[in-house]
Amino acid sequence: MNKNTIGILSLFVLIFGFTWYSNENFVNGYNMTNLVKWSSLYAIMGIGVAFVIITGGIDLSIGSVIGLVASLLALAIKYEWNPTLTVVLLLGLSIVIGLMHGLLITKVKLQPFVVTLCGLLFYRGISRWLTDNQTMQFPGTENLDSFFSGKLLIFGKFALSSPFFFLVVVAIIAAFFLNRTIWGRYLLALGNNEDGARYSGIQTDRLKIAAYVICSFLAGVSGLLFAYELDSVQPAQTGEFYELYAIAAAVLGGCSLRGGQGAIFGVIIAAAVIRLLRNSINLVGISTHLEFSIIGLVILGGVTADELIKRIVAKRRSKQISTSKS
């Protein structure tokens, strides 16, 4: 486990302890079930965007992709499409979206910020247009219900829900991909130094495209999970701002926006910290109007501390080396 992950884990324990101390109800089964569930949802998005951030890019369209997938799912169910087929098609659509982002960024050489900002606007508009901007009740589909929003009772009122199991699978695959495969190594290399990677024979464009595909695909998965979880879809709002939570989780979890750095476990804990903060603000009795400000401050504090520690370590290391040389 790297230093950053230890830091973010301590932050989590600290806030957890403080909230528990302030309000005993915090640890009741119902609240914990929700905390784990929502943290998992954030973490899945966070892992997706982490891949993009590792390449030095950004994806602002996540929330709108979630909204689009959720809206289309609700529409399809309304028109009685085959639910399983619909789910497969929607995941296919999110892959196509990622592919388009990747191609525009690598082949047309547009900036990731611009491409995905346009995506953010475009997909949101399409969602509202297709649904007439009507809130849609989500009747659910028997066989997929338990898959996407099932619960497994552990003890008392504490249950693990589908998003958690999705996260476990996604996290294991993502961590394995990033740390054990050549493509993960290539991603980190190109994020650190794209030219250097290219000069070593790495096909950097393909890898970058893959990162955007992974990100949009996981946004698609999150869209399905959110739709089944919320039981209703508001085309104008579902998923709104979620890209910012995802990016915040990735950054707080140790991904540098300069690229080349990232740890899956860190992103998961950071997602949990952000979710925990929202929960904690409620329970501790701070005005919920301050919610965004507090989340913003904590993230800022976290990355500042991380940067300062890194600088001290680098200084000490370079000093050690030069004294050992002369």
Place this chain on the structure above:
Amino acid sequence: MPKEPPLLEASSIGKQFPGVRALHNVNLTLFQGEILSLVGENGAGKSTMMKLLAGIHLPDDGAIKLNGDLVEITNVREAQKYGIALIHQELNLSDNLDIAANIFLGNEPHKNGVMDHNRIHRESAQFLKRVGLEFPTDTLVADLTIGHQQLVEISKALSVDARIIIMDEPTSSLSQKESKKLFEVIRGLKSQGISIIYISHRLGEVIDLSDRVSVLRDGENAGELVGDEITHDAMVKLMVGRDLSQFYNRTVTALGEKIFEVKGLRTPPYPDNEISFSVRSGEILGIAGLVGAGRTELLQTIFGITPAVGGSMKLNGKELMPKSSLEAIDSGIVLAPEDRKRHGLILEMNVRENTSLARLSRDQKVGIIDFNNEYELAEKTIKELKIKTPHSSQVVQYLSGGNQQKVVLGKWLSMNPSLLLLDEPTRGIDIGSKQEIYKLMEELAASGVAVIFVSSEMEEVLGMADRVLVMHEGAVTGDLSREQLNEEAVMQLATGNKAAA
């Protein structure tokens, strides 16, 4: 020699960078109206020393005195205040602005923030006159040749009343005519009482121009030459610390058959020039030329980074024309690039990850990295190339230049290349590592690898190459065998003077 106290006196200067001792106990004096040349091999510490004087870096040890007063030059502005101006090898002009705007950039005369255009142009014209540049002051800098841009830089230094002008390799991309013009200007400045510190690899120029020469070697003073003592041999001896014949101890092996052949190759930056040459087994081919002669571009085209627009290449009897570096690597061509930090290494990754980066795709099973294999490869590379690193998990940015270059070479040698391209292989490297890299080049050539290296260091080209291609503005202007090789011949060809060869 002037008898008055020195204008500038730097004593016991020391400077450390992560992993490198750039300067140690260096002394330097400069008198008014003197042209002092600073020479030394790449990595000897010349540029670092000048950056300390210009306020870009701060010294760790030592003292700098100006006119006998102790000063601390903490930033560029302060250096300016003390009358010290540094003209970089890569000029720092804004192409989109005109001459006058560039001269006064950052020092615009103004009233309440409104620029005084008349004064800017009027005064610029006077500075241009002093350097003999006859252009209207509203000419865009982008429309000037590099030689003329350099004169604008000098005018800029004059505009802030510089008393000491430092020039870092000013002629590295100039034609002979432009260089001559520059020397006239420099002598003119000297007669106006301005002191010049001149850095160059061109020892011929140094002899012509200097009142005094100070030699640096491996970050320390290696000696000083005055007047008649300034000769080519004397400087080289101080630069490399021994006789040249011992330093470049090239054992020429018998040449085998042609293994790499280029016919009519046209590179994207110079699509009209056809380049043809061949390399034989056991041969080390040097490519000489000025900065911007198209040498790096040629290597990048052979390596597939900027694919050729025409021509053909043959390696070991097989036709090839790589469209990407991956294709080149797969057919046995590797490149240790000029800009090690940007192109050669992933600086924030460790020695192990850097050495395995190219090989991973060969050693993988269904994409999974074999960590044991990777570790062994790294340990083997560290041992064979004598890379000085505490362990294979050391991040490469903390290694010295020489060891970084060895990591780059290690990465490529593990691929068993047929053709090794080296672009400025010893830039910024200490003398010990240099010799090891030369030895490695010889061993590889002897084992049948075709070695092509680009170098701006004359001594290196003369010392290491079996044969030298000289390039000028994208074209090959000469192909010199070992017998025909000498500095004069290379320089003539490099500056486009075909007739002389």
